[in-house]
Amino acid sequence: MHLRAAIACASLIAGTLALSGTTAQAASGTAAAATVLYVSPNGTDSASGTQSNPTTLTSAISRIAAGGTIYLRGGTYAYANTVTIPAGSNGSSSARTTLSAYPGETPVLNFAAQSESSSNRGIQLNASYWRIYGITVEHAGDNGIYVGGSNNVIERTVTAYNRDTGLQLGRISSSTPSSQWPSNNLILSSESHDNEDSGGENADGFAAKLTTGTGNVFRYDVSHNNIDDGWDLYTKTDTGAIGPVTIEYSLSYNNGTLSDGTQNKNGDRNGYKLGGDALAVNHVVRHDIAYRNGHHGFTYNSNPGKMTISNNASIDNTERNFAFDTGTSVFRTNTSCRFSVSGSNDKTVGDADSSNQFWSGTNGSRCSSYSGALGWSFASDGHLVVTFAGKVVTP
Numbered sequence: 001m002h003l004r005a006a007i008a009c010a011s012l013i014a015g016t017l018a019l020s021g022t023t024a025q026a027a028s029g030t031a032a033a034a035t036v037l038y039v040s041p042n043g044t045d046s047a048s049g050t051q052s053n054p055t056t057l058t059s060a061i062s063r064i065a066a067g068g069t070i071y072l073r074g075g076t077y078a079y080a081n082t083v084t085i086p087a088g089s090n091g092s093s094s095a096r097t098t099l100s101a102y103p104g105e106t107p108v109l110n111f112a113a114q115s116e117s118s119s120n121r122g123i124q125l126n127a128s129y130w131r132i133y134g135i136t137v138e139h140a141g142d143n144g145i146y147v148g149g150s151n152n153v154i155e156r157t158v159t160a161y162n163r164d165t166g167l168q169l170g171r172i173s174s175s176t177p178s179s180q181w182p183s184n185n186l187i188l189s190s191e192s193h194d195n196e197d198s199g200g201e202n203a204d205g206f207a208a209k210l211t212t213g214t215g216n217v218f219r220y221d222v223s224h225n226n227i228d229d230g231w232d233l234y235t236k237t238d239t240g241a242i243g244p245v246t247i248e249y250s251l252s253y254n255n256g257t258l259s260d261g262t263q264n265k266n267g268d269r270n271g272y273k274l275g276g277d278a279l280a281v282n283h284v285v286r287h288d289i290a291y292r293n294g295h296h297g298f299t300y301n302s303n304p305g306k307m308t309i310s311n312n313a314s315i316d317n318t319e320r321n322f323a324f325d326t327g328t329s330v331f332r333t334n335t336s337c338r339f340s341v342s343g344s345n346d347k348t349v350g351d352a353d354s355s356n357q358f359w360s361g362t363n364g365s366r367c368s369s370y371s372g373a374l375g376w377s378f379a380s381d382g383h384l385v386v387t388f389a390g391k392v393v394t395p
């Protein structure tokens with residue numbers, strides 16, 4: 001109770017100061033910038049941003065101090081324009097600037113007023129050292145959340161019903177040099193589902209593709225029922241190879257089919273699509289599960305690199321559970337099972353030893369853990385709990 005009172009008091013003072021300064025002063029991180037700001041669906045731009053006098057998200061972004069916190073109250077926010085966190089408006093490694101759901105509440109940012117267009121993203125995070133926590137972004141005309149900055153943490157977000165990939169990493173603009181491609185971002189305990197472009201070929205759940213740097217990590221994430229792929233790490237010759245990505249302790253299921261049953265013949269429908277243009281990138285993919293995706297569970301997709309593919313489980317994907325036709329990847333302790341979808345035998349070219357149980361007509365001993373209905377939830381500490389027939393699996 002004392003802490004809450006102290007925070008409210010501090011925000012009142014900071015908010016009042018911010019009003020006396022200009023937006024430019026606030027954004028530059030001077031004493032005029034607010035350390036805590038509250039935003040609600042009925043907030044106004046000129047409001048002080050206290051808990052009792054909340055402001056708008058765009059106003060709060062322009063006024064928040066580096067390392068400060070913007071709380072979004074629960075409810076639906078209707079936006080027609082992209083909400084941009086501008087490049088240079090950075091937190092620091094010791095104090096990220098935070099955009100967070102107010103504890104216990106669910107803010108939903110709805111961009112349904114946008115038309116489908118590559119310029120109509122929902123949230124565009126161009127800054128670095130931010131933490132975004134607990135928000136839902138839906139129905140954007142392009143990506144729900146696009147990360148162009150570096151060293152950000154995106155946690156407990158839900159991206160759904162957007163008209164391109166739900167959460168995507170990539171360069172800020174076509175003139176951004178590769179040295180400034182987004183790097184060292186952590187996507188944590190987040191869900192992305194039912195994203196669908198009208199062409200039915202682009203909207204994945206999560207993507208670090210085309211123009212991303214090194215050190216990006218997906219952990220404890222769930223991607224399901226997107227029209228194209230669950231994850232996409234596509235890379236192209238004309239822009240050059242992306243940096244290695246780590247995907248771990250995550251789940252990808254039912255991609256290629258929306259929750260309402262919609263499919264599109266243009267969709268690629270893979271659980272984890274790990275390459276493009278025959279460029280070598282040494283991604284790390286471990287402790288992940290692919291379940292009932294409409295094409296491959298895990299696919300190299302022409303990546304000839306030395307990927308680390310370990311401790312993954314792939315079950316009942318339509319074509320292959322593991323599809324690695326060329327390359328030098330290292331496979332350890334992977335498990336491939338079929339119960340009700342016939343599919344094709346796995347193909348794993350590279351270094352695969354007897355710790356793996358790949359599928360070539362029969363299930364191995366570990367498959368008994370992966371029969372029955374899939375369930376999942378996030379534990380209170382954020383880690384992903386996956387169950388089959390009610391029993392927790394830890395691939």
Ligand SMILES: [Ca+2]
Pocket residue numbers: 201202228266267268
């Ligand atoms: Ca596609």
Ligand SMILES: [Ca+2]
Pocket residue numbers: 201202203204228229232268273
């Ligand atoms: Ca894709």
